[in-house]
Amino acid sequence: MLKVTNLRAGYGRVTGVADVSVEVRRGELVAVLGPNGAGKSTVLRAVSGMIRPWGGGVALDGRDVTGMRSDLLVRAGMVHVPEGRRVLPRLTVEENLRVGAFTRRNRPAVRAALDEVFDRFPRLRDRRAQKAGTLSGGEQQMLVIGRALMARPKLLLLDEPSLGLSPLLVREVFAMIRTLAADGQTVLLVEQNVAQGLAAADRGYVLTAGRVTASGASAELSADPSLLRGYLGSGE
Template structure:
C-alpha cells in the first residue's frame, strides 16, 4: 500500500533522514521504533506531505506522492494523528470531528462515521459540546484519533499516541488501535513505548539517526538482543 524508497529529508542543512526505505502492506500494523530525534516523526511528516523529500520517492497505492500537497494526500486516503494530539482547543469535540471530514461531501457516510467514532470512543459522545481544550490528555488523544478517522483513511499514521498518558490509558489506546486495524484500516505507528508497539504490530523498523538499521517481524525484533538492550530496558 505504501512504499518509501531511499528518501533523504533535510531541515535546512541538517539531514534528518538518510536513504530511508520501508513498506506497509494493506491490513498491517507496522511500527517505527527508535530514540527521540531519530527521525521517526520526520518520516511521518514527509509521508503526509508536510515535508518534502530532497531525493527518493514515496508511492501510495502505486501513485507517487513525494512532494504532493498535504491536502491532496489526505484526499487519497492518508490521515495523520500528530504528536502531542493538536486538537483545536477552543472548538467543541463535535466541531473537531467535523473538521476531520472537511474534504468529504458524502453526508450519509459522514453521519455513519460519526456514529462509528462514538462507538469506538464512547467518552467523546458524552462530551460532544465540551471544548476540546478542557478534555484530559487521554480524551484529547481519543479525539485526535477520532478526527483522523473522520477522513475515512485507508492508511492511518499515528505519531506517539501513548505520549504522556497514564499506563491504564496507554492500554486502552493500544486496544483501540488494534480494533481500528481489525475494522480495515492499515496503520503506521511511531511509538516510544517499543514494548507495547511490538506487541500489536505485524512488522517493525528500527530507526537510528535518520537511517533504518533493523527491520523484521515484530516478534523477531522483540526477541532481538540489540532491540532488547536499546529499547526494551534490557528484557
C-alpha cells in the same frame, strides 16, 4: 498500501532521514521504532507532505505521491495524526470531528462517519458538546484519532500516540489502536514505547541516526535482546 524508497529529508541543513525504505501492506499495522532523534517523526512528516523530501520516493496504493501537499494526500487517502494531541481546544468534540471530514461533501456520509466514531469511542459521544480543551489526555488522543477516521483513510499515520500519557492511558490507547488494526485499518505507527509498539504491530522497523538498522516481524524483534539494548536503550 505504502512504499517508501530511499527517503531523504531534513530541516534547513540538518539531515533528519538519510536513507529510509519502508513498506506497509494493506491491513497491516507497522511500527517505526527508535530513540529520540532517530528520524522517526521526520519520516512521517516527509511521507505526509508536512515537509518536502530531499530525495527518494513515496507511493500510496501504487500511486507516486512524493512531495504532494498534505491536503491532497488526505483526499488521496492518507491521514497523519501528529504527536501532541492537537485538538482545536475552543471547539466542541463534535465540531473537532466534523473538521476531519473537510474533504467530504455528502452530508449523510459525514453523519454516518460521525456515528461510527461515536460507536467506536462512546466517551466522545458522551462529551460531544464539551469543549475539546477540557478533555483528559487520553480523551484528546481518542478525539484526534477519531477526527482522522472521519476522512475514511486508506492509511492512518500515528506519531507517538502514547506521548505524555500515564501507563494506564497508554494501555488504553494501544488497545484502541489494536482494535482499529483488527478491524482492517492500515496503520503506520511511530512510537518510542518499544514494548507497546511491538506488541501492537505486525512488523517493525528500527531507526538509528536516520537509517533503518533492523526490521522484521514484531515477534522476531521482541525476541532479540541485543537489538533492544543496542538500538532502543533498555527496550522499555
